[in-house]
Amino acid sequence: MKIGTTVKALLLCYCLALLSTAYADGPPLIDRDVNNIVDAVPEPLPYNDFANQPVYQVNGQTYTLIPSTHGYTTTGIASWYGQQFAERMTASGEPYDMFAMTAASKVLPIPTFVTVTNLENGRSITVKVNDRGPFHDGRIMDLSYAAAKRLGMLQKGTAHVRITALDTPYNAALKAYYLQVATFRNLENATHLAKTLKTILLAPVAVKPTTTQYSTFYRVRIGPFLNIAEAQNLYKQLHQAGLNPGVLVAA
Numbered sequence: 001m002k003i004g005t006t007v008k009a010l011l012l013c014y015c016l017a018l019l020s021t022a023y024a025d026g027p028p029l030i031d032r033d034v035n036n037i038v039d040a041v042p043e044p045l046p047y048n049d050f051a052n053q054p055v056y057q058v059n060g061q062t063y064t065l066i067p068s069t070h071g072y073t074t075t076g077i078a079s080w081y082g083q084q085f086a087e088r089m090t091a092s093g094e095p096y097d098m099f100a101m102t103a104a105s106k107v108l109p110i111p112t113f114v115t116v117t118n119l120e121n122g123r124s125i126t127v128k129v130n131d132r133g134p135f136h137d138g139r140i141m142d143l144s145y146a147a148a149k150r151l152g153m154l155q156k157g158t159a160h161v162r163i164t165a166l167d168t169p170y171n172a173a174l175k176a177y178y179l180q181v182a183t184f185r186n187l188e189n190a191t192h193l194a195k196t197l198k199t200i201l202l203a204p205v206a207v208k209p210t211t212t213q214y215s216t217f218y219r220v221r222i223g224p225f226l227n228i229a230e231a232q233n234l235y236k237q238l239h240q241a242g243l244n245p246g247v248l249v250a251a
Contacts, residue, residue, distance in 0.1 A: 025084035027145060027154070028098055034146045039126035040101040042113040042168045047249055051091040051110040051132070054177075054232045054248040058135050063106045065248065067228035072108075072165035076140035078116065079158045080148030081133070090131035098145035104131035105141055113166045116143065118151040118159045125150050126166070176224035177231040179238075181246035183219045190218035197222065203234060221249070 055064050066072060081104070085096045092110050096102075103116070108129045117124040127147050134142040141163060143151070153159035181197070184190040190207045197205045201222065208219045225231040231248060238245035 026082055028083055028086070032099065034099065034149045037099060037101060037146050037150070040113060040128040042126070042166045044168045045111050048092050048110045050093065050247055052248040053245075054179075054228060054235050058132075061135070064232065065109055065228065066107050069109060069112050069165035070167060073163065074140060075119070075160065075162045077138055077158050078141040078143055078148075078151075078153070078161040078163075079134050079136070079139050080143040080145060080153065082145040092130040094130055096131065096144075100144055101125060101127045101147050101150075102130050102144045103127040103141050103147060104133035104143075105129045106132060106135070108165065113168060115164045115166060116141065116147070116151065117162045117164075118153060119162055120159055121152050123151050176226060177228050178221040178223035178225070178249050179231055179235060179246040180219055180221050180249045181244055183217050185215065185217060187218050190220050193220050201234075222246070 052065060055062060057063070081096075082098055086098055087095045090096050090102075090104075103114070105112070108114070110130055110132075112129045113126060114129060115124060115126050125147055127143065131142070139158070141161065143153075145154075148154055151159060151161075182190070182193055184193075187207070187209075194205045194207050197220070203222050204224075205220065205222050208221055210217045210219060222234065223231065225234075228248070235245040235248075
């Protein structure tokens with residue numbers, strides 16, 4: 001009887017240990033070889049409608065997206081995130097996959113493909129930015145577990161890196177920015193909002209239909225703006241007036 005009770009107690013402690021490990025950030029519970037995981041392949045993906053607010057706040061700090069990724073390169077400290085965030089939704093709407101070659105950035109549009117070079121050992125990888133962060137002072141990028149392991153920075157936790165944005169046929173040709181304030185299934189509702197906005201704004205407003213395999217959506221957009229500064233200025237004005245400023249999209 002005592003032995004059975006002891007075994008149950010040990011099993012309970014073991015399960016609690018597994019649960020606490022699963023929710024603590026760090027490496028995966030079951031590791032795998034990342035050398036066979038290929039780099040992210042740059043492809044012409046449109047910017048995410050919901051992840052690209054031109055100006056946003058986290059923990060009282062204001063962040064501003066860069067106007068263009070063309071020619072973008074910077075150096076700084078990168079970190080990584082792991083088990084604690086596994087399967088949680090990223091800013092792009094994709095679940096976080098520790099074994100995908102992805103990264104988080106505070107200022108790069110989503111998605112952006114970048115080359116990350118560990119300046120401490122010379123290793124280099126290509127990842128897709130699909131999340132926001134890291135919201136820590138002095139850090140410029142959070143890498144997935146696989147990406148960090150490929151760069152040889154797991155044990156230290158951080159590394160001095162160089163980040164270089166890669167042009168794709170889509171983002172290299174972007175010329176205009178819009179504030180997308182709403183999306184409707186009903187054309188009448190979209191048209192009504194567009195007419196209302198036109199009476200209070202000097203900027204042009206349009207309804208853009210988008211047809212998918214299953215339905216047609218109507219997106220109300222303000223713009224175009226030829227540079228991101230104009231879009232950011234209007235975003236701030238709408239926000240201060242208590243109106244929904246929408247999200248930044250580019251086309």
